[in-house]
Amino acid sequence: MTARDEALTVDRWTTMAPGRALGAARQPTIHDVARLAHVSIGTVSKALNGNGRVSVETRARVAAVAHKVGYRPNHLAQSLHRGQSFTVGVISNDNFGRFAMPIVEGLEERLAERRISVFMCNATDDPALEARHVEQLLAKRVDGIVVTGRRADRRPPLQVPLAGLPTLYVFSQTDDPEALCLLPDDFGGARLACDHLIKLGRRRIAHVTGPERFESVLLRREGYRAALKAAKLAAPEKICLSGAWSEAWGREALDRLFAGGPAPDAVFCGNDQIARGVTEALRERGLGAPADVAVVGFDNWAVIAEATRPQLTSVDMNLKELGRETGRRLMAMISGERQSGVHRLPCSLVIRESCGAMRQGGA
């Protein structure tokens, strides 16, 4: 072992916190393994990486020594040599984390299989902060970038000043036709919910949803209309109401639905908070879900859906699975595959009490 090798074999805790450094704190290096296994450093590398020509016996001896001394390959050094950093950056604009977290969980689960780690950066809709995060991620030579958001709407393309870096948008999309965007199938989710209500015999189905500037609001409304049209049911404008994503709006909308014309026998809601408001307003009128009016929510957010009386049937966007698919596709892109376009993954319907399907023996 030369002096130069020694110098490269940085024991950084020793360097940084000399007071605490003990012999025991020094991480074993590839040089230690080579010395103890009586082979060259190149052989250790080949043996542990599973590439190059090394005999079975040597491979086993090197692996045994590495295990015994507790040697961990230095990913940083590996990255420089192989040109892969085994890291992926996630730029999230979802502070609150409700939508981003399950996506990141699924992504992480899939990437962990390849020992790829995830850098999380919160950009909080601040383009300057987002640009700094991209700079940082490039400096760390990430293998790819995942962009996610608080809502699945179009955003300007991420400014990555490096052509060819795999970049993927999930629960977020951009106009660049070259970009790959993964989204939940809002249209399909709405159809699931409305087909369920129709199958349960409901005939005057209202829709109470969020602000029209959200693409998901437009897609869910299209799904609602398509389901009603297929069942030859009327969907007059006045029972399709758009407002805020809040319980207060759900209460107000229910009052409007009952103010004029025939009362609905079902309400498909754009999210669970609206559905909770609708359900509470029904109770305050002396009516009940599902007996008088069936209610379906969207998001399947347990905190809301399970606290509502009765518990809400709700559309689940399967965000964790969306995260897993993000991981699969990102790895394909890192391997050099080209992917683009907008892809939508199916939602599912979680049946609870608010539609009456439970009483009637399942959907």
Next chain:
Amino acid sequence: MTARDEALTVDRWTTMAPGRALGAARQPTIHDVARLAHVSIGTVSKALNGNGRVSVETRARVAAVAHKVGYRPNHLAQSLHRGQSFTVGVISNDNFGRFAMPIVEGLEERLAERRISVFMCNATDDPALEARHVEQLLAKRVDGIVVTGRRADRRPPLQVPLAGLPTLYVFSQTDDPEALCLLPDDFGGARLACDHLIKLGRRRIAHVTGPERFESVLLRREGYRAALKAAKLAAPEKICLSGAWSEAWGREALDRLFAGGPAPDAVFCGNDQIARGVTEALRERGLGAPADVAVVGFDNWAVIAEATRPQLTSVDMNLKELGRETGRRLMAMISGERQSGVHRLPCSLVIRESCGAMRQGGA
């Protein structure tokens, strides 16, 4: 520039996705900057890092060239030389992200000032997965590890097979007396809430809280009792009720409080969901908050606190600030400072409508 230098100057996108690689995609290297500025690589390094002896003119020329060609220092290579990776790992056991996310936001904000990035790993209370994450983080030579959780209770120490690596527990704690643990001041938060109710003239203050296996439940109850004792108010056992962290428990507990003995004129609740249940049960009895009974929640979770009628006054644990403090202390530890012990950061009280303080002209 020697062949070896060229080999180290990995243009990884070219290597990995040859079909897409253009000249434009190649990241400029330190060698390009050196060549164009007519100085050595060492001088570029010293000029850009702000250390070593370099004239003002040279520093300016190098900086101008670096800016012009879009040179980004390669953190991986820097890490190997300096023994610092500019990365910190966060191991979270809070899937849902409600508590972990604001902490990570605050942490990231503070670390970004030093260009340190955050690796997020979800361990989901699985010790084997947690151990794999630690291995991965060590292989990446992180500068420190932050452990966080879904609840602030004691957990086994993180198994880090490397003495001296700065490790910090936030919203999570361990029995190791050497460990540094940062937590919200649950006792103090409860006192804030109860002192507020006392100041508003309430005299029979009940407490409805979560399961007793949570340390936060015990500490908040102590704060409640201390406040009542200081005001010479009675806190009989039967108006201090422990159950689930849910709205359903809040409703049930309110019914119990009214079932026997004199009715309370205030309820301090262990979280916002319980407070919402209490408030709804009051309304269903024809009573109102704050007129008949004042209600205070804990967590200041806007989704619940703002949707409750009336909106909930609630204790805020200041989790983002807790995250910032985590960042500050972690940086001190990375610089070699030794820190240990359990430190609790103050909570604050967010006044809304459920106590009557608004009507009475502020607390």
